[in-house]
Amino acid sequence: MGPAVRVRRLEPVAIGAVLSRELAVFRRYWRSTTFSSIVEPTIFLLAFGFGFGALVSRVAGYDYVEFVGTGIVATAVLFSSVFPGLFSTFIKRRFQRTYDALLAAPIDVEELVTAEVVWLALRAGVYGMAPLLVAMLFGLDPSPGMALVPFIGFLTGFGFAAFGVLISAIAKAIDNFNYVTSSVITPLFLVAGTFFPIDALPGWASTLAQVNPLHHCVELVRHAVFGLQPVADLAHVAVLVVFGVLMWRLAIWRLRLRLID
Amino acid sequence: MAAHAIVLRGARKAFGPITAVAGVDLDVPAGTCLGLLGPNGAGKSTTMRLLTAQAIADAGEIEVLGHRLPEESKAARARCGVVPQIDNLDYELTARENLEVFARLYRIPRPKRREAVDRALETANLTARADGVVDELSGGMRRRLLLARGLVHRPELLLLDEPTVGLDPQVRTELWSLIDTLRSEGVTILMSTHYIEEAERLADEVAIMSGGRIVARGRPAELVAEHVGREAVEVYGPPAELQEVEERALTGGLPTRRSGPALAVLGTEGSENGSLPGGHPRPANLEDAFVLLTGAEVE
Ligand SMILES: Nc1ncnc2c1ncn2[C@@H]1O[C@H](COP(=O)(O)OP(=O)(O)OP(=O)(O)O)[C@@H](O)[C@H]1O
Ligand SMILES: [Mg+2]
Numbered sequence: 001m002g003p004a005v006r007v008r009r010l011e012p013v014a015i016g017a018v019l020s021r022e023l024a025v026f027r028r029y030w031r032s033t034t035f036s037s038i039v040e041p042t043i044f045l046l047a048f049g050f051g052f053g054a055l056v057s058r059v060a061g062y063d064y065v066e067f068v069g070t071g072i073v074a075t076a077v078l079f080s081s082v083f084p085g086l087f088s089t090f091i092k093r094r095f096q097r098t099y100d101a102l103l104a105a106p107i108d109v110e111e112l113v114t115a116e117v118v119w120l121a122l123r124a125g126v127y128g129m130a131p132l133l134v135a136m137l138f139g140l141d142p143s144p145g146m147a148l149v150p151f152i153g154f155l156t157g158f159g160f161a162a163f164g165v166l167i168s169a170i171a172k173a174i175d176n177f178n179y180v181t182s183s184v185i186t187p188l189f190l191v192a193g194t195f196f197p198i199d200a201l202p203g204w205a206s207t208l209a210q211v212n213p214l215h216h217c218v219e220l221v222r223h224a225v226f227g228l229q230p231v232a233d234l235a236h237v238a239v240l241v242v243f244g245v246l247m248w249r250l251a252i253w254r255l256r257l258r259l260i261d
Numbered sequence: 262m263a264a265h266a267i268v269l270r271g272a273r274k275a276f277g278p279i280t281a282v283a284g285v286d287l288d289v290p291a292g293t294c295l296g297l298l299g300p301n302g303a304g305k306s307t308t309m310r311l312l313t314a315q316a317i318a319d320a321g322e323i324e325v326l327g328h329r330l331p332e333e334s335k336a337a338r339a340r341c342g343v344v345p346q347i348d349n350l351d352y353e354l355t356a357r358e359n360l361e362v363f364a365r366l367y368r369i370p371r372p373k374r375r376e377a378v379d380r381a382l383e384t385a386n387l388t389a390r391a392d393g394v395v396d397e398l399s400g401g402m403r404r405r406l407l408l409a410r411g412l413v414h415r416p417e418l419l420l421l422d423e424p425t426v427g428l429d430p431q432v433r434t435e436l437w438s439l440i441d442t443l444r445s446e447g448v449t450i451l452m453s454t455h456y457i458e459e460a461e462r463l464a465d466e467v468a469i470m471s472g473g474r475i476v477a478r479g480r481p482a483e484l485v486a487e488h489v490g491r492e493a494v495e496v497y498g499p500p501a502e503l504q505e506v507e508e509r510a511l512t513g514g515l516p517t518r519r520s521g522p523a524l525a526v527l528g529t530e531g532s533e534n535g536s537l538p539g540g541h542p543r544p545a546n547l548e549d550a551f552v553l554l555t556g557a558e559v560e
Binding site for chain 1: 353365
């Protein structure tokens, strides 16, 4: 006879089961993920640090290496959350039918999405540290505030992973991701204050950058590393929390439409 | 325990213009095996998905193990095992890892998980392949693993959607004996299939589905007696001759069916055999009933 099951929403066991699946799969490809998470910031730092760094030595009061080294934490967080949110979610739903398999067991779409997003956010939190480690080799000084960076990465990654899941549930085919990548993700990544300060942009663009969640991640990381600014930073955290909750609920709604006939 | 493990009352489900399930009434008594027999597109898989709330009925009432669906479907799913028509194993993971994820999902407490997974692997005869990745398993092994995944928590009710589709006869027989064992242990089984022999061998009762409806229901022998009769005559010959025999049978009120090069005239008991040239009498079977009731031919 089956065990007596308490039926509630967002049960930790159900979420834990999906996390355990992700972890088992991750054991098989962590090498390649880790490799690119180290190589990418190295390339950014070499290209921008030595390229631009030769032209501008200080930006917004930081050494250029410090500026870019902290800025690309956000890039790492964005890429390691939004792209798996898009692609692996689509593949698991459409081709591997993993979600169909899971939903025949006692787990609902809300728990499934939450687990997938939490997993990607955890990954983003860990891999968000990689650029800092690389930047230290390029001369960034370690600071105790860096211990906050994984939490900032988790919070930001949560929202962007959920955004990826949302788009993957809306898209009819993987090719359609191109629209979102070029018209949403690339601009978000460029005007976040990663490579150049946003106040150098024309007024309208810098206003737009203010609503870019990634910009708030960039600011938080810089402040964590070089000195917190409590009031401003609470506002940054608030923006990321609102973004995360909004994307999470939207992703659940759209994926449910796809998975439950 | 409720007398019926599954109750469907007037269940309907449409996808846009297509009505996949068009008002189904179906009870599955606890402890029995019901075969849901129907041709492609009859609505079998959709009916199965209604029972796990992976499809939500447009109308009607559904109860699984006493839980009302869709509201209480999570509690019902905890007590069901599901084997889908389409393979959805995690092919990158090992057989054991696949089962471990579901052992957690089905709330098997940590200290018992290992034992439950081992037992399911054993049941499916996959112990030797437990630590190999699914990608390297044969089609038959993957099917057995799918079954093991649905059994890991010892469900009271098993939903099998075409459990042996695409398997060679030997592997199919293996799976049949596995399913038969479960049935004898008292597990309630709802099994969809379009293999007549599968339904005949495993099911206590058969429900024949066609065009989203249950068109007949009963023990295989009853269905044959009721809808076909006792006997059929198979006639071989050139097409023109078969055509003629068919017309004569139909005017005489006897149904016929084509199967390959032969024509079978059904329900021939009591009519004079002499009027059927070159005919071989044989007992009527479930396949005859299936073809008569669904209008579909058998592969
Ligand atoms: N998600 C869906 N969207 C649109 N139509 C669907 C969907 N699922 C099923 N259908 C349609 O509903 C009808 C019944 O399909 P279903 O899969 O239930 O049949 P089946 O009896 O399982 O057939 P088979 O033996 O081929 O598996 C078919 O016409 C099918 O095209
Ligand atoms: Mg089907």
